[in-house]
Amino acid sequence: MPNLDFVFKPSSVAIVGASTKIGSVGSDIVKNLAQGFSGLVYPVNPKAEELCGLKCYPSLTAIAAPVDLMVIVVPAAVVPMVLEEGGSLGIKGAIIISAGFKEAGKADLENSVKDICLKYDIALIGPNCLGIINPSLKLNASFAAFTPAAGNVAFISQSGALCTAILDCATSMGIGFSKFISVGNKAVLDETDILHYLKNDEDTDVVAMYAEQLAEPKKLMAKIKEMSHNSKPTPVVVLKSGKTSAGAGASASHTGALAGNDAAYAALFRQSGIIRANTAEELFDYIKVFSTNKVKSAARLAIVTNAGGPGVLAIDATVLAGLSVATLDDTTKQALAAALPSEANIHNPIDVLGDAKADRFSAAIEAVMVDKNVDALVVILTPQSMTEIEATAKVIIAARDKYNKPIVAAFMGQELVAPGLAILNNNRIAAYSYPESAIKSLSVLEKFHQDTQSKIEPITEFDDVDREAVSKIFAQAKASGIHSFPEASALAILAAYRLPVLTSRLAHNRAEAEVIAKEIGKTMVLKIVSQEILHKSDAGGIMLHVAPEEAGAKFEEMMARVAVNRPEAKLEGVLMVEMILDPGVELILGSVQDASLGDAIMLGLGGVYVEIIKDVIFGLNPLSRADVFKMIDGLKSKNILEGARGAKPSDKEAIVECVLRLAKLLSDFPEIKEMDINPLFVLEAGKGAKVLDARIVIE
């Protein structure tokens, strides 16, 4: 693993491709590096003497002093040469700004860049990026228009163009950055590598990310979990675009048809604990709450407002966000009654009334902040004629300094409240224009807090699976050009991984039938097997409820009867199948490969409603038991499994076992492209589950 300090904390930086042309990228970067950075800066340009007051060098070699970071702005074709030169000189950090690599169809060129970096152990950002900024060092190794303020937010962006808008918004919201990274094509370092570095970065309290695509979910999920369970838990907020882009085309399985483009990403976010922002606005809302509050519970909210209407909106938002409106202690209510006018509402939401000055806000806030039933505070202000906007902002800051509970403010309005918002922003209080955004942001704080409290479960391993048997089946199939496994062969594969496949064996004579019956050891269904008999029932070739001890006799009885009824038919024997007496709940379990995230495992309600209700949820490998329980919990039909309407609860443990064994099969055999286990019947708790049918498709 290369050392990212060479990129983010260099003592010396060389810019190869430093340009004399004002307004060009190669000129802007030199200008940015010449402003305030305390390390050494070496512009490299064989045709110039000096740039921005800095001495120019004809080449990296000509610098003849140690260089930590090389920023490369030369045309793509020349980049490998420059990188090779830098690598041989012992330069360990690099940023390639230049475009013209994989994104332009030049994968080879990008691979050669990657190889050079691996050879010399160079930490590389890019190519095709805006660069990086470390505001605390005044290191602006990018062509961004300005250097943002230092702060505790690390921002990773896959879109260079979005960066300027982000910097502009953040600046006016008082948000400062610990690191600002445009990752570009990620030839060497990807998000996970950068997260690994940021995990131990003292300056970073929250990581925000704009991503168009993520990859290597196993590595990423593990890293995010490490970060949330770190001694200083660090939330990762991601805005992922491309939610709805055209799907992966037609699909052969149910699972494939049900896997929307976003299904695998939803699983990635749920399993890893990434905080998902659905819009650019939510991204900023969530950055605000995390950069200004410690990670603490915000489950039960106190709402203090000077306007009734927004108080009601806040209640709606609280309930919709899954938080609760705190029930105030009697002492609190007494304190509020003593401090507020008689018309004020002393129940939560606390309405301090339209004519409240800052002191009344203060009294209410003091009263609720000491209440043990209150986890967090929302202060709503509307600018009425008597409202002391700036003084109220200061009251909120004082409360934050005094009490160790999350606080957010919603100052509704614009120009009238702007001075108050500025005070809040400058004093690191998360301030919003609407109560809904303030409360939604607190709900993600609560979600992350819960995440930090949860245990990281180990991935379940199975030592009872017969990997060789499946290897053999697949090898034979591939040799014969077979890619699709219908019922019987699919069930054999699942049986090898000990999924609870319904036992089913063919008996050719009475003796065999008796042996098989003993093995099955349960009530069975007998079915005649003959190529000539399509309608088994009409021929007397189906018998239900056959006990093991009568199986031999019933075998003979059936063979004789069918022989009489259909004398022309050649009888192969009798299929003996375990009989499900109470089928329980019909589920579907399957998998499909996502182009970037790999195997996506689907669990859902089965039966006729599967494609209508579309009550399915996805998971990604590797899955823990807790992950699968969360999947079950995410199904709309989870009440059915919990025993709705007087029914007995289903065997959730058995579902979890099936999902984990399937996950194991998929991780052992990446050639499995898609599969359906349909139906999977889950019986009542303690009685297991049964796979009735399946199909598997391999590459």
Add this chain to the structure above:
Amino acid sequence: MPNLDFVFKPSSVAIVGASTKIGSVGSDIVKNLAQGFSGLVYPVNPKAEELCGLKCYPSLTAIAAPVDLMVIVVPAAVVPMVLEEGGSLGIKGAIIISAGFKEAGKADLENSVKDICLKYDIALIGPNCLGIINPSLKLNASFAAFTPAAGNVAFISQSGALCTAILDCATSMGIGFSKFISVGNKAVLDETDILHYLKNDEDTDVVAMYAEQLAEPKKLMAKIKEMSHNSKPTPVVVLKSGKTSAGAGASASHTGALAGNDAAYAALFRQSGIIRANTAEELFDYIKVFSTNKVKSAARLAIVTNAGGPGVLAIDATVLAGLSVATLDDTTKQALAAALPSEANIHNPIDVLGDAKADRFSAAIEAVMVDKNVDALVVILTPQSMTEIEATAKVIIAARDKYNKPIVAAFMGQELVAPGLAILNNNRIAAYSYPESAIKSLSVLEKFHQDTQSKIEPITEFDDVDREAVSKIFAQAKASGIHSFPEASALAILAAYRLPVLTSRLAHNRAEAEVIAKEIGKTMVLKIVSQEILHKSDAGGIMLHVAPEEAGAKFEEMMARVAVNRPEAKLEGVLMVEMILDPGVELILGSVQDASLGDAIMLGLGGVYVEIIKDVIFGLNPLSRADVFKMIDGLKSKNILEGARGAKPSDKEAIVECVLRLAKLLSDFPEIKEMDINPLFVLEAGKGAKVLDARIVIE
């Protein structure tokens, strides 16, 4: 109907309760009226000579000149006296600012106010409100902090405290108002009356409303439909709070249990065509799009951006909002290819690249605006180093002036883009900070446009219902203290309204059985009826598939068999029930009374999944056929009804008929509190529906 011109366009205004105390409500209103209003202003205060340079009068009577509008700020108890005095003087407009009426438990006082207004035909706003503003007349009859700019938005607010925040936000967004109305307790004039007035107000292009509760849905829905089908269609955007407040308590029926607090309101919004804002922010977003664009289609969007990432976010937002990304004409693509650099994306979203100056935006916009496949335009700008923010804003304004298609802009960032936003706001272009809000707003423009194109359907009337029969049943029940009607009696009520109740009759002897069989005329199920026989089947007391012609014989056969099997049982006879051969799809139909909106009619998927999947939708009386089809369309399980997975499509017409007949029953008998028709089987298209069971609860 009183004349609201006296409130909104008075020639003369008296303020009763005009105060000398600076900062008091009675002083602020005089100050607001003294600034710029060209009509006559008469402060009434027996103790003052002059206020804000205006001569004071000791009473309304003392004015001795015609007064159009009286603004009343005196204590609640004195209000009726003042109103009576004004009424007798012929004053036809009134605003009661004072609180202390119904909201303070003084319903009597409010009723007396109402009576006086009715007696004198006074148009009254309030009591307990902030007042009203008509900016074009500089008439500020409120105690709001300032008079907003004149514009084309009428705002109706049920929360006085929210008004100042709204005015503040609106001002900084360049939104101006035609009327600004704080409705207070709505003692006389409610939202619908005000909408009726605004419908023909030339200055109003869009009505926005904050409501905590709405009432009289019939009146309101009709008015909103009138407005959307007016010669100048006027959209009504409503932010309704109280979505999630605690429900109406425990309920006796399925329908009651499934009716969330918001279900009836969702029906109100859907049936009327009100544009619903879910948050305060959405309210402003939607006001912007409607106040700056003509009501035209925005179904197919062209997206022009100088940044790829936000372009992808815009595609997501377009698909999620139910709009489509326009497929550009070949001519358009050629024009774009000619005007843009080769690396630019000439497919939609059109990426003019990060270094685009205003001219490149202009070329792209010109190319797409003439494309017949493009209905509306979204321009996304991020502030990159070469971006000409103000000039690009002017390009957008020029395009708006030249082409008659909806346009919205998303200028991402804050301080850097502020000058551009200001130009857009001042020139009435809907400008947003994020592409998601811009596109969601266009989607409501499209929704409203579609609404204006739809026909208003008449309410279906039925002349074949037996109202008297039901009246009689209810009268008898009330006399005996009965409030609940289980199966048989409920089915009789439904049969009287010609709902397709399964025919079922009791035969005591063979002759009766033959007559009944002829009447039913279809395959039947026969069931023995005896108090002593619980398990009819075991006793031989169930026969399926009985044809009408064999019913007599089967009757005798069953009576004889059961007599042998259960000699001790007293047999009452045989119940003959029409047999459903193919049950189709199981639905549930019901109703529950909403505290403010009256009968809410529920339609949903029935069977074991009803309370699990909760796939139900509500409608309000009066319902048109189109309304019911929209309800069906709103069900998740509508695919089942359309014949998913090879099944035959269901008889939707029969569902509509059932819902409308139930609606008629409910409107004829307001005493019906709750009811369930469960199950309602809908058969395949053309074969109708069947009510199998029902229960009705009356007050």
